[in-house]
């Protein structure tokens with residue numbers, strides 16, 4: 001059990017504000033709220049409303065987890081006049097003035113790229129303005145958003161200074177103004193009455209992953225002075241069970257985060273390139289990776305589309321900074337180029353396979369399984385599945401997309417696609433004798449046996465809409481799609497000449513093509 005230190009006793013007197021309650025900010029706000037008084041701020045009124053009703057559309061927190069920290073669901077957290085009395089609760093708000101009483105501000109807003117693949121710092125700048133307006137002497141602002149090395153101190157700190165009228169306190173000799181420390185580890189002794197401190201602690205969560213949650217992942221921390229680094233370290237150590245790592249500086253912590261995802265991007269680009277080579281050689285990539293993987297130091301990366309707003313975006317932040325200082329990043333951008341073109345590669349292969357089977361491409365009906373950027377996660381932002389869809393449409397195909405995890409309204413507004421629901425895919429009247437699995441597809445465990453003489457299933461089954469598609473492309477390995485394995489291999493086996501199944505994630509036993 002950890003000893004209580006001076007820092008911790010100071011921490012308990014602090015109020016934490018989390019700015020941006022998305023995939024990163026919400027689980028963090030919840031973890032802090034189990035111990036401290038926390039105010040969670042988001043500019044989206046809709047997001048605050050859903051969270052206040054104990055609903056998290058990102059599926060990172062369960063309703064019970066939310067209820068456990070929301071005063072509305074805990075009468076013990078309220079006094080008679082509804083004022084909150086206990087420190088451990090989460091107050092949610094879309095009004096920026098509500099964060100004014102906090103003295104530790106943690107920024108977890110998005111850091112996207114624009115259409116030219118240049119970092120778009122707008123949310124970070126706006127959040128810094130919001131915090132700057134309420135900043136008080138000795139407050140600490142900790143950034144968690146993924147950025148390039150230097151962004152916190154070069155781009156965000158000047159905004160905090162301008163909006164607050166306060167000076168940035170740092171011992172970094174490269175940064176002016178500079179207020180040096182006195183060698184003490186006591187944060188309280190650093191009171192200057194005119195300055196604020198800054199830290200950077202990158203988030204490493206993996207959305208949809210219930211095994212590695214915020215508390216189970218070691219946290220890198222850094223601060224603008226050694227004392228503030230210690231303080232931030234103590235703050236996170238009090239909620240992160242996996243422990244913390246003190247980085248040598250804010251820039252080091254920023255660089256560490258951005259290279260984690262860049263390394264992953266380059267490794268996936270490598271196996272994507274291998275997949276293209278092996279496809280030409282007629283070798284199964286999965287078999288090759290399986291064989292190579294028997295060596296202890298072979299890294300287990302798989303080919304696929306690289307989307308989302310981390311791995312497919314962060315390398316552009318590093319590349320931008322590199323170019324800014326006159327270095328052209330060859331390998332980082334080569335990896336990005338390969339991964340960004342995988343959607344087009346997949347679509348071209350699907351069309352090639354259709355032509356090889358004598359199928360007409362123009363007007364063909366194609367079903368794409370999955371639109372989210374990764375499996376079992378509702379996040380559709382920067383999903384590269386859209387590249388497959390658009391390329392197939394350019395060939396003249398009619399493309400339907402289905403995804404049990406994605407929000408149909410979000411898909412419509414982001415990509416102008418009307419998701420096909422599972423009920424549209426398989427209508428109950430088409431297959432009266434079969435039960436449905438979770439996804440709504442025919443469950444073959446209860447299906448009638450195939451006709452022995454013709455090896456075809458009964459007629460009603462061949463009429464199910466899924467078999468009416470000329471091609472099915474498995475794009476995302478959602479658990480629900482894994483259950484389709486038998487459905488598709490049956491459809492495929494009796495329509496081998498007029499159906500193409502392309503399996504990007506190699507989850508089906510039977511397919512015409514895979515990466």
Ligand SMILES: NC(=O)c1ccc[n+]([C@@H]2O[C@H](COP(=O)([O-])OP(=O)(O)OC[C@H]3O[C@@H](n4cnc5c(N)ncnc54)[C@H](O)[C@@H]3O)[C@@H](O)[C@H]2O)c1
Nearest residue numbers: 020021022023024042043044109111123126127145146203
């Ligand atoms: N999602 C991940 O897998 C992941 C993992 C590690 C790090 N990160 C990084 O963490 C950061 C946040 O990512 P995310 O996935 O949580 O984003 P997100 O889009 O899920 O959530 C961001 C939230 O911030 C809100 N917001 C935007 N601008 C705001 C502002 N000015 N003030 C207050 N709220 C604002 C949005 O309404 C949204 O609810 C990004 O830099 C990302 O790269 C993400």
